[in-house]
Amino acid sequence: MTKPDRPTGKTDWPRIRAMSDEDRLAGALADPGAQPLADEMLARTKRANVVKAPA
Numbered sequence: 001m002t003k004p005d006r007p008t009g010k011t012d013w014p015r016i017r018a019m020s021d022e023d024r025l026a027g028a029l030a031d032p033g034a035q036p037l038a039d040e041m042l043a044r045t046k047r048a049n050v051v052k053a054p055a
Helices: 013-018 021-029 039-044
Strands: none
């Protein structure tokens, strides 16, 4: 039995690893579609329970 091939992504991991934490944070904050949640929004969130479907 062989392992299935992992899907390949477009992430440049060596570039990410070479960045400082500050550079990664600045890059993330520059993405308008991936802004962090405000404290007010985090306070209103509720935990979602994951229920596995019966086998």
